[in-house]
Amino acid sequence: MLGRWLSQSINLIFALVFAVLAMQAPAITHEYLSTLAQVADAAKQDIEQRKASARQFYPIQTDDNDRFVEALKAYEPSNAQTLALSIEKERALRAAYDRISASDPLLQPVIACLDAFHDDKSHKATVWRGLLASYEPQLSFSLGAMIYGLAGLLLGTFLAQLLISVFSALLPRRRPQPD
Numbered sequence: 001m002l003g004r005w006l007s008q009s010i011n012l013i014f015a016l017v018f019a020v021l022a023m024q025a026p027a028i029t030h031e032y033l034s035t036l037a038q039v040a041d042a043a044k045q046d047i048e049q050r051k052a053s054a055r056q057f058y059p060i061q062t063d064d065n066d067r068f069v070e071a072l073k074a075y076e077p078s079n080a081q082t083l084a085l086s087i088e089k090e091r092a093l094r095a096a097y098d099r100i101s102a103s104d105p106l107l108q109p110v111i112a113c114l115d116a117f118h119d120d121k122s123h124k125a126t127v128w129r130g131l132l133a134s135y136e137p138q139l140s141f142s143l144g145a146m147i148y149g150l151a152g153l154l155l156g157t158f159l160a161q162l163l164i165s166v167f168s169a170l171l172p173r174r175r176p177q178p179d
Contacts, residue, residue: 018153022155040097050079054083
């Protein structure tokens with residue numbers, strides 16, 4: 001009896017914890033999109049300020065970022081290199097935002113997660129770290145949160161049953177005592 005109660009309790013705990021965690025996915029994705037847009041806009045402003053500053057000293061007339069970097073290399077190769085890195089970062093952040101926001105709302109958490117794993121230059125890693133450090137868990141009852149919650153409930157139940165099965169297999173079986 002105690003074993004069955006413990007098994008059911010573990011099952012319930014895993015199911016609820018995974019459900020609540022999975023329900024956070026749409027809210028975290030929404031926050032991530034907002035943060036991506038803010039950081040990309042700030043990077044764009046920084047790029048424009050650098051270009052304006054360079055134009056005060058050098059006769060560079062183009063508005064195209066790539067051509068501007070090429071023209072700046074003739075005068076200040078180091079500044080041109082850092083400007084090129086800033087432009088690359090802004091493009092990566094803007095592309096991630098566009099990719100995630102253009103997808104179906106139910107798939108946005110999945111796309112955001114995949115996008116985080118395909119961050120070759122670590123442009124989005126600081127965005128994720130800042131977001132996760134400041135994120136306040138919330139319980140939303142939107143359709144997306146409920147679907148993710150149900151998936152978390154199923155996954156939690158499955159993992160609990162798997163854990164219980166593994167421990168049951170490891171524990172020695174009691175043989176009934178003859179009377």
